[in-house]
Amino acid sequence: MSQYRPSRRTVVTGSAAAVLAAATPVGHAVASPGPGGPGGDGRHRAWARKTLREMTLEQKVGQLFVQHVYGSDATTPDQRNVPLYGVAAPADVIRRYHLGGVCYFAWTDSVRDPEQILGLSNGLQRAALGADRHGRGGPGRGKGARVPLTISVDQEQGVVTRIGPPATQLPGSMALGAGRSATDARTAAAITGRELRAMGITTDFAPVCDVNVNPLNPVIGTRSxxxxxxxxxxxxxxxxxxYQRDGSVSSSGKHFPGHGDTATDSHVAFPVITHSREEWEELDAPPFVAAIAEGIDMIMTAHLAMPAFDDSGDPATLSRPILTGLLREELGYEGVIITDSLEMEGVRQKYGDAEVAVRALEAGADQLLMSPALQKALPAVVAAVESGRISxxxxxxKVTRVxxxxxxxGVVDHPYSDPARLASVVGTPRNVAAADAITDRTTTLVTNDDGVLPMTAAGASVLVTGWGATTTKTVADELTAAGATTTLSTTGASPTDAQIASAVAAARGKDAVVVLTMKAWDTAVTDKTRGQQKLVAALQASGVPTVVVAVRDPYDIAHLGDVPTYLATYAYNAVAMGALVRVLTGEVEPTGTLPVDIPAADDPGTVLYPFGHGLRY
Structure with missing residues (x-):
């Protein structure tokens, strides 16, 4: 249960959620619109029926699995695949298991640069379609049907960004919330979607639908x-x-039924959310209801328990009352339900990996993301179908929905991406300029008690210190470009006393200090972040005007004592730091407002800075 939650009166009175609930009450079906009507037009349905008839049992079951594969191209063997799949080349994994999809990560070498990503995507699609390296062949070649892949990635932007520059970097969710512009949010998704599709990626695991009502949430935070x-x-x-209308990629809302009110990370443990049904309807449901009403293609499950809907102790991913009863039957969702990664500890505590796969499908999931034991899980699903456990x-x-x-x-009609279009879509000057403009509207000035900001950069001597080697350097470089003389002293997430002393010494004689903090509130998990708190206190005690910038969660200020000058950027990527410096120097007016309440650290019921707070010059 959360240690802090806004009152029901403040979250629902006059809200868009209340309007939405009035139009579509929880418990009433909402059709998922698509081209030509719910679920796709007649041509799509005819293709799906025909394809389904041609598929073998193994091909059908393969469509239910979305896996990661190691390697930067489709055909080069990578031995890391062998323990998981029994074959080395990514294309051979696709062929052997008839996978429905793959998911890209930097740690699998899937995402290096746009050209490599496109080449990998096209190579994997050729394998799925039984085509040669020129794309010849395709559906119907060989035994059974051939179906193109769903190629997916977590490109939420902000703190969860799998593909870096030259792909356009954009604000994450909480920053967009601070900007308060639905137009900007749509534009950011459209740019992301178009660039992903140009690289051959067909699905973005975004947006995050969780409502971050718990400031101590270790896994959602600014992703909300x-x-x-x-x-x-x-x-x-x-x-x-x-994503879907403008960017032509499938959108996947996550994490149903809502991951916002927990202080437990489901990657490493098993959260339990004790919301009543009434609280769920008011706090957790509205973003999912909105996504369903908008025709979202996919919803991702959460590995957490919500006893108000299922008191079995099973996670939502394995809960038929939640996935079928609540999501399908009550909310009327008709699209694809995909699990969160089945490698996460929150779903693996009670059952073996093969049994987890079967139970997730029984609960109502259509696709299984990243089964850690595919060579056991896929045969277990086949056996469950043959025995009648899954009809x-x-x-x-399930396969029809996929x-x-x-x-x-459009993945069936256009499974391949054109290399000739890549440069005209990905990271274009127009997209980068749009990203800068959107981000400029998100930076939030929380305090400016001493009137330190805006600062005059030309001729000023500024120390940049605190968290993040790359992030502090970006800020220093941007200030230098604005005319300041900068000194850099990175201290990291856990500054030692020696590092703090060095930073204070470097501050002497400077006109100003800019110190970056990152999750300085997270003392519930570790005492290491207390070093950031000590650093800020020591710099402020030095007498040099000190600007504190929270480059992730805005909650840091509650744990830093009296902070006369404080800004929140909600992300630490280069586009956020560029916007920060433009605000620091007065080139851009700060217009972002807090999309969350910031409660007192020692009294969560007391709000220090309320939702909607934000200063201007």
Whole structure:
């Protein structure tokens, strides 16, 4: 249970969520619109029916799995694949298991640069379609049907960004919440979607629909748009439009039924959220209802328990009352349900990996993300179908949803991406300029008690210190470009006493200090972040005007004592730091407002800085 939650009166009175709930009450079906009507037009349905008839049982089951594969291109063997899949080349993994999709990560060498990503995507699609290296062949070649892949990535932007520059970097969810512009949120998603599609990626695991009502949330935080469900719902609706209508990629809302009110990370443990049904309807449901009303292609499950809907102790990912009863039947969702990664500890505590796969499908999931034991899980699903534990009719319904999603997003008609278009789509000057303009509207000035800001950069001597080697250097470089003489003293996430003393010494004689903090509130997990608190206190005691910048969660100020000058950027990527410096120097007016309440550290019921707070010059 959260240590802090806004009152129901503040979160629902006059809210967009209340309007949405009035139009579509929880418990009433909402059709998932698509081209030509719910679930896709007649042509797509005809293709899905025909393809389903041609598929073998193993091919159908393969469509239910979305896995990571190691390697930067499709055909070069990578021995890291062998223990997982029994073959080395990524293309051979696709062929052997008839996978429905793959998921890209930097640690799998899937995402190096746009040209490499496109080449990998096209190579994997050729393998799925049974085509040669020129793309010849395709559906119908060989035994059974051939179906293009869903190629997915977590490109939420902000703190969860898998593909770096030259792909356009954009604000994350909480920053967009601070900007309060649904137009900006849609534009950010549209740019992201178009660039992903140009690289051959067909699905973005975004947006995050969780409402971050718990400031101690270790896994969601700035990945959420807001602690207010009405604002989160508005942003979610805009981003689904941006991804799907403008960007032509499938959007995947996460993490159902809501991961916002927990202080436990489901990657390493098992959260339990004790919201009543009434609280869930008010706090957690509105963004998901908005996503469904907008026709979102996919919803991702959460590895957490919510006893109000299922008191079995199973995570939502394995809960039929939650996935089928609540999401399918009550909310009327008709699209694809995909699990969060099945490698995460939150779903692996009670059952073996093969049994988890079967139970997730029984609960109502259509696709299984990153099964850690595919060579056991896939045969277990086949056996469950052959035994009748999962009916053939239910299997066909799941596969049909997957096929329709691919058809609706144009993956069937256009499985390959054109290398000749890449440079004209990815990281263009127009996209970069849009990203800068959007980010300029998100930086939030929380305190400016001493009137230190805006600072005059020309001729000023400034120390830049604190968290993040790359981040501090970016700020220093931007200040130098603005005319300041900068000194850099990076101290990291856990400054030692010696590092603090060195930073204080470097501050002497400077006109100003800019110190960056990152999750300085996280003392519930470790005492290491207390070093950041000591650093800020020591710099302020030096007498040099000190500007404190929280480059991730805005909650840091509650743990730093009296901070006369404080800004929140909600992310530490280069685009956020560029906007920060433009605000610091007065080139841009700070217009972002807090999308969350910042409660006192020692009294969570007391709000230090409320939702909507934000200063201007």
């Amino acid at each position: 748009f807001s602690s207010r469900p009405e604002l989160a719902a508005e942003m979610v609706r805009a981003q689904v439009r941006g 053939r009719r239910e299997l066909d319904a 096929l329709l999603m691919k058809a609706r997003r």
